[in-house]
Structures are given as structure tokens and as C-alpha cells.
Amino acid sequence: MVFNDPLQAINPAGMGSAEVSRREFIRLAGLGGSLVVALSVIPGRVSALAPKNDRSAALNTYVEIASDGQITILAPNPEVGQGVKTSLPMIVAEELDANWNDVVIENAPIDAERFGRQFAGGSTAIPMRWDELRTMGAIARHVLLQAAGQQLNVPIEQLSTQYSIITHAPSGRSVSYGDVAQQAAKLALPKPENVPLKTPDQYRLLGKRITGFDNHAIVTGQPLFGIDTVVPDMLYATYVKCPQIGGKAVSANLEELKKRPGVRHAFIMDGTVDIAYFNPGGVDMYSGVAIVADSTWQALDARQYLKVEWDTSKASTDSWSALVEQANAIADAAGAVEVEHKGNVVKALNSSSTRRRSQYTYGYISHAQMEPQNCVAAWNSNGTIEVWAPTQTPQSAVASLAQVLGIEENKITLHQIRAGGGFGRRLDNDYVREAALISREVNAPVKLQWTREDDMSYDCFRPGGFYALEAGLDSKGKLLAWDNHSIAVSADGKKPNSSAGHWKTDFPGQMLKHFRHTQTLLISKTPTGPLRAPVSNTYAFAEQSFLHELSDAVGRDHVEFLVDALGEPKWIDKGNIRSLNTTRAIEVIRAVAKRAGWGKKMPQDRALGLAFYFSHAGHIAEIADVSVDTSKKVTVHKMWVVADIGPIVNLSGAENQCEGSVIDGIGVMMSQSITMTNGRIDQQNFHQYPLLRVNKRPEIDVHFVKSDYTPTGIGEPALPPVAPAICNAIYTINGERIREMPLSNLGYSI
Amino acid sequence: MSKITINNKDVDLSGVDPNTPLLWALRDTLGLVGTKFGCGIAQCGACTVLMNGQAIRSCQARIGQIKDANITTIEGLADDEGKLTPLQQAWIDHDVPQCGYCQAGQIMSATALLNKNANPSKDDIDAAMSGNICRCGTYTRIVAAIESAAAQSNGGDAS
Numbered sequence A: 001m002v003f004n005d006p007l008q009a010i011n012p013a014g015m016g017s018a019e020v021s022r023r024e025f026i027r028l029a030g031l032g033g034s035l036v037v038a039l040s041v042i043p044g045r046v047s048a049l050a051p052k053n054d055r056s057a058a059l060n061t062y063v064e065i066a067s068d069g070q071i072t073i074l075a076p077n078p079e080v081g082q083g084v085k086t087s088l089p090m091i092v093a094e095e096l097d098a099n100w101n102d103v104v105i106e107n108a109p110i111d112a113e114r115f116g117r118q119f120a121g122g123s124t125a126i127p128m129r130w131d132e133l134r135t136m137g138a139i140a141r142h143v144l145l146q147a148a149g150q151q152l153n154v155p156i157e158q159l160s161t162q163y164s165i166i167t168h169a170p171s172g173r174s175v176s177y178g179d180v181a182q183q184a185a186k187l188a189l190p191k192p193e194n195v196p197l198k199t200p201d202q203y204r205l206l207g208k209r210i211t212g213f214d215n216h217a218i219v220t221g222q223p224l225f226g227i228d229t230v231v232p233d234m235l236y237a238t239y240v241k242c243p244q245i246g247g248k249a250v251s252a253n254l255e256e257l258k259k260r261p262g263v264r265h266a267f268i269m270d271g272t273v274d275i276a277y278f279n280p281g282g283v284d285m286y287s288g289v290a291i292v293a294d295s296t297w298q299a300l301d302a303r304q305y306l307k308v309e310w311d312t313s314k315a316s317t318d319s320w321s322a323l324v325e326q327a328n329a330i331a332d333a334a335g336a337v338e339v340e341h342k343g344n345v346v347k348a349l350n351s352s353s354t355r356r357r358s359q360y361t362y363g364y365i366s367h368a369q370m371e372p373q374n375c376v377a378a379w380n381s382n383g384t385i386e387v388w389a390p391t392q393t394p395q396s397a398v399a400s401l402a403q404v405l406g407i408e409e410n411k412i413t414l415h416q417i418r419a420g421g422g423f424g425r426r427l428d429n430d431y432v433r434e435a436a437l438i439s440r441e442v443n444a445p446v447k448l449q450w451t452r453e454d455d456m457s458y459d460c461f462r463p464g465g466f467y468a469l470e471a472g473l474d475s476k477g478k479l480l481a482w483d484n485h486s487i488a489v490s491a492d493g494k495k496p497n498s499s500a501g502h503w504k505t506d507f508p509g510q511m512l513k514h515f516r517h518t519q520t521l522l523i524s525k526t527p528t529g530p531l532r533a534p535v536s537n538t539y540a541f542a543e544q545s546f547l548h549e550l551s552d553a554v555g556r557d558h559v560e561f562l563v564d565a566l567g568e569p570k571w572i573d574k575g576n577i578r579s580l581n582t583t584r585a586i587e588v589i590r591a592v593a594k595r596a597g598w599g600k601k602m603p604q605d606r607a608l609g610l611a612f613y614f615s616h617a618g619h620i621a622e623i624a625d626v627s628v629d630t631s632k633k634v635t636v637h638k639m640w641v642v643a644d645i646g647p648i649v650n651l652s653g654a655e656n657q658c659e660g661s662v663i664d665g666i667g668v669m670m671s672q673s674i675t676m677t678n679g680r681i682d683q684q685n686f687h688q689y690p691l692l693r694v695n696k697r698p699e700i701d702v703h704f705v706k707s708d709y710t711p712t713g714i715g716e717p718a719l720p721p722v723a724p725a726i727c728n729a730i731y732t733i734n735g736e737r738i739r740e741m742p743l744s745n746l747g748y749s750i
Numbered sequence B: 001m002s003k004i005t006i007n008n009k010d011v012d013l014s015g016v017d018p019n020t021p022l023l024w025a026l027r028d029t030l031g032l033v034g035t036k037f038g039c040g041i042a043q044c045g046a047c048t049v050l051m052n053g054q055a056i057r058s059c060q061a062r063i064g065q066i067k068d069a070n071i072t073t074i075e076g077l078a079d080d081e082g083k084l085t086p087l088q089q090a091w092i093d094h095d096v097p098q099c100g101y102c103q104a105g106q107i108m109s110a111t112a113l114l115n116k117n118a119n120p121s122k123d124d125i126d127a128a129m130s131g132n133i134c135r136c137g138t139y140t141r142i143v144a145a146i147e148s149a150a151a152q153s154n155g156g157d158a159s
């Protein structure tokens, strides 16, 4: 059984699918004879099923143009809410000079040879694809021009393009892209270096606000996400793991379960690890009990009757309160291992006229992406498998499946499919491996559905940890030395767990003669992984709060203090956009101060707080307008975000990411906390893990500084400054320095 | 079992266990997958549908308990020609979604609000929408889209 297209495999019996939107109808109607074919497949999802009209012509890897003018552009990277399904094709369309209304976007197949690395992580898609996609658009445009020149019998220098039309100004004649696409497809592609790219002042599309390509399907509820995938004869599975992380299923009342309504199979899977801590990015999988039924509900219902005997001899025994105790006992000293040291920190601290030391603590958190993990896998008896996975890393999913299943990678077909949020959780493909192994075991297509409780208990959490920071300043209040003792979790006591601890950062260490980073590891087996702006999302809180402690200690204005700490104009690693550029940093700090009216008189119990952070190639400064009452109730009235991420691709998408980062940052900072007791996660669902709701949203002002560096991503870097900006404002109001997240642990509420 | 009408069509769920939550009957039995599963415990609102015009959490409504109900799901909002409601259109115009997963539930809650209150204040919007989580944090746009759809329905300037 092979389904080449996930959407063809979706059950067309759905009642809602009988409706075709007017927009799609118009698009279809333009395809003439293709209309019938399209409607018989699955109405309502035709936009992504753009029928391959036999007159459509592939101009290169990314661009295909039909004779009716429809332009299909492939989106190479997974869409998880960061907007790349729209923004990456916009880059192609800009150089192509396409009319955006002619454009239909399809997910590219997973194919490293044609599309290179296909993943969603590190806010890298835009900078990684920038040159490639512009070139693809320009090459396609070039062959269209050549074909038009031949057809009109004029030199191509006399031709111009705009909105999918090629015009010969001297004669007033014009042809459309559709008219010449067939001819263009026969021409040899030019060498990229022979095709000029536009300069930013020539952009018609980039920098505009473009609504997401899938928005129509989203607002009409069409099948779109991993969880929406249906394939013929599919069964529905739930997979129950040990509440104490890493416990192994020894036995279960499987026969009893098989008698429950709709249950077809119930069996134990050993998993691939027998240690508690696993490598989520690799091939590891936890032991558990699979229940496979005729519907999701029947599987979940049967689960209530499941009784399992677990072997917890090697399971996690982690406890968050114990980790806090251990950290508090050692935070005053330097760390066990020296990670980095320049100058002589101890001497510099001893000779400084003002000296501060503070310990910052941050808890574990869960990704809580809105769509609980799920995956459809269809094992075939000939030893091949087809998988529909809402993953951020489709290529490593294939590699890990090959290992787990013991088959060649070319026996695996994996379809990338829109994911309901990622935030780093879907970099790890544990749920994909589970689905594949269950499908092979029952020899049928299976949709594995995690519950929210499964998702929250077996996340690859953002690790909790500690930073003890110490700094010295001279008699003029200038920063002299910086010492960071990071206390991080580690499964083996040798290296920090994924995304735990602290990486080298440029600021303020690079600006100082005396800088030290030491580290101590605490044993913990709770699985961890990257979460939106990993490490930065905790280090920014400590660093930027501590810098405010310092400016306050010496009585300096915080804007001036930060600008002074950044020092002379300097691009740390010149030419590398992922290194700090102090000119850009100072510009965003000054700009946000201006927009927010920094220094203005504020009402009683209300203040502005400022933070700057550089991560993921983004220079971002934020100011929070906050009030706090005597019962420690916090109101965030407004947030100003000023970012320099180079030229903007999709302005609406970029603003949306900044707005979302502010909401995310406030929610995490105020009240999100994952704790564990003897290896069990204490929080199971949203009633114990509150996400920020609409009535707590601040007004958000987003501004992008104009700059002509390579454009970079904005899925992550606007998050880190949120918490310290707000905490700095709280200090200014009530004098209480916040050194722990979430603030609910300190009696604050929002 | 008594009659259930979904998106103006009578449906027969007689073969389905009456304890099944409406959410899963919609998704697995009827193929109406626009209604989403987020928490299963009435905390997130991703599963919101209209029952006789009221927003309900379909993860909590067992089909055996639903009597003579008229259910509207996200798939049933646009008219037969596919014309979107002002709210759906506003959602596109404001480019509300990020991942989009919560948005069906958001739109259904907003639809119920505008059905009974054509001109909601910010507080009315907050109250009606606070049961719907958006993990991606699109709240600013959700509120803007509701305000602009309301303004349009009232004959005002949507911008």
C-alpha cells in the first residue's frame, strides 16, 4: 500500500469536504479540464493539491508554471507555525516577479539531494535559504524572459517583468508567464552567477504583510495537520509509558484489554533504552503498552482499564526540590569546571569598587505545543513504510526510523505535514518511532495519538537550572569583570543534558578583560531538549536582570549603562551574522528607548523595564510597561519590541512571531513550571500548567530597524528579553529583585 | 438516540458508543477534522463547536447525552458557495494564525460571541475568549479580527 500524497489519502467522506471555497473555485475554474479531477480527490484541499495540468512546466527545483498562469512554488522546510511555508516561497516569487495571487504553495518532498537540509530549528530557514531561493526565482524569470524574447522576436534587454507579465515596452506587446512557460522549460538554465538579483529598493513583495498561505484552509477547518491525516484501513493507537520516567513495562492485563470495545491489539513494547535518560534526537524509545483500536476514543477508553506492572529499578528518581537544595549549597563558590577564563576574574573582582553576586534560578518547562504529538505510520509487508509526521526534523526522522526498523532509508517515505506548534519539541522524533514500531507490530496503518498528559509527562523539557553571577565595577560605575557559575543538569555527570547549562555568549564577556565561566553538573535523568531560544531563554533572564542590578547599584541610567557596557562599535566575528554586532545592538536599544518614552514620568506603582539580548542572529531590545500592586498582582500594559534582523521577508509573519514571543515569555515567566517527584512529572495538563490567556495580553508594539545585513529568523530571538524587561520594571516599582522563574513561586500572579 | 444535526445535515451516530465524546465522533467517525483535540479536559478550547448557537467544548459532550441538538463545526460556517463569514474573512485579513491549530476553536468561540452580542466591548471579548488557549500567542490579532468583523457586520468601517 503506497499513498504518494497524504491528502489523497485523507478520507473524502468527510461532510465538510463537500464545500469548496469561492477563492478555490475560481482557482480551479481557471484550470479548465482539471476541475473534475481535482474535485474528485478532495475538495477543500485543492489549494495544496494543485493538479498537475499536463501543460504545466517545471522551470527548476522550486518553480512550476502552468499554461493558465498558476505558479506552483515548493516550500522546502517544515511549517510549525513559524511561517516558512509562506515566507520562503515569497523569496522565490519576489525574484520571479510573480503575481502573488497566481502562486500556489506545496510542501516539498523530503529529498536532501534536491532541497538540502530540511528542518525547522534555530531560526535558520530564512538566512540558510536566502541566496538559494532568490537565485531560483531569478533563474526562472530569466528563462521566461528568454522564451518571451523568442516568441516576440525581440532582444530580452527590451523586456521587463511585473506581476507575472512580460512587457515589451517599445511595441507595447506583452505575454504572460503562462504563455511562455512551456517554451521556457525547454531552455537551458543559466549559470546562477549570470543572473542578476534585485536590490532591496526593487522589492515589490518582500517586506509587505502577506497572509499565510494555509490561512484559508485553517479558517474553514480543512484537513491540514498531522492529526488530520487519515489513510484507508487505519487503526488508532495510544501508547502508555511508565508514570515514573524510564520505567519498563513487565506485564499488563492485555487479554482483558483486548475484550474492550473496538480494541484489536494490546501489547508491550520494550523500547530501545533501559536507562532513564534517553537521547531524544537519536533512536531511543521508552518502553510502554500499545493499545490499538478502531477509533481514538476506543483506544483511550480501553486505556482506563489498563493495569501494568512496571520495573522502575532503572527509572528516574529525580526531584526538583532536591536539585534546588543541591544547587543552593554550592552556588556561592566557583563551579567545579572552568569552561572559559580570560584575564584574572578573582583579582579584578577583589579590586573593584562595587561588587555584586546573585543567584538566579529557573525551573523546568514544557513545550506544550498545541497539537499533542501524533504520527501516522503505514508499514507494508514488503518491508517498506510510509509515514506522515508533523516533525521539525523529517530527515533525521527517516534516519532514525531506518535504524530502529533495521531497513534502508530508501524504504521509508516520510511526508512533511503541518504541525500545530513546534517550539523545539518536534526536533525529537520519539513519537514517530513509536508509531512506526506499532504499525509494524500490527501490520496495518496506525495513527498514534498522544494525550496531553502523555505529552506533558514525556516531554523533552526545557531544563531547569541556576546561574550564580558576580560582577565588579570601577569607581565610575563601569563594568570591569564578570563571573558566571552555571549549575546545570546532567545524566552522566560528564556533560550537560541537551540545552542545559550555558554556552559561550558574546556579551558581556567579549567586552571585558576579565571574564570567567565555571560550571557544576547535577545528576538528573529527566529528558531535556531545545525549547524556543534554548539557553538564551534562561540566561537572558539572569544576565539582563543582573545588569540592571549593577546599574542600579551604581545609580546609572540603564540605557546608558547597557550602551556603555557594549562599548566601541564592534562586530565580534566580522561577516558572521550569528555573532554580536554592537552597532546594531546599540541602535535597537536607543530605538526602543525612544519609542517607549524611556525616562518619562510614570504613574504610582508603574514603571518601564528594559532588556536587550542577542540570539539567533537577532539583535532585540524590549521595554515593558508594568504595574504591580501590593498583593503582587502584575499587569503588563504594553511591550515595545525593536528588532534588527536585516530586511524583512513577510512583515506580518515577523510581527506575529514577535507578538507571540511576548505572550510566550510572559506566560512562562509568570506561572509555568514543571516539577518532578521521584521521577514523575507533577503537572499533567493545562489546569496545572497555565498558559497565558487573552485577557492578560499586553498591547504590543513591534518595530524593525531597517538594515541591509542578510535577513535572519525571528521565531526565537524576541523571546529572551521579555522576562528580564518585566522583572526590571517590577524592581523599579517595589524594590524586589526577581531572581527566580516562574514568579508564581514568589507569590506573584497575573 | 435522538436526532443530531451537524452543519445542517442529519447524522446517524447509532453505531457509535454513546459515551464517545462528540470531539472524537466528529473527527474519527464523520471525518470532520477541523475540530481539534488539545487537552481533553475543557481547558484549552481547541475543540469548541456550537450547540444550538452556544459555544461548547466537544471533548466534554458525550454523544449519548446530546439531545435534539443542532451542532455547527468550523466546516459549517462558510455558506454553500464557500463564502466565508465576516469573522473567517477577518481572520485571513489580519493573518491571525501562526501554527493555526487553536484557530478553529477560537473562531467558533468568537462566532458564538458575535451571535449574541453584535457589538462586544474589549471586556466582552476577553470574557468570551478566555477559555481558548493560543500557545503561539496570537491574542492581539484574535481580538483585532473580532473587532473588525463586528464593525463590518454593524456597517462600520472594518479597518
Ligand code: FES
Pocket (backbone or CB within 6 Å): B036, B037, B038, B039, B040, B041, B042, B043, B044, B045, B046, B047, B048, B057, B058, B059, B060
Ligand atoms: S480539547 Fe476540549 S477543551 Fe481542550
Ligand code: FES
Pocket (backbone or CB within 6 Å): A081, A370, A420, A421, B097, B098, B099, B100, B101, B102, B103, B133, B134, B135, B136, B137, B138
Ligand atoms: S496559532 Fe498556534 S496555538 Fe494558536
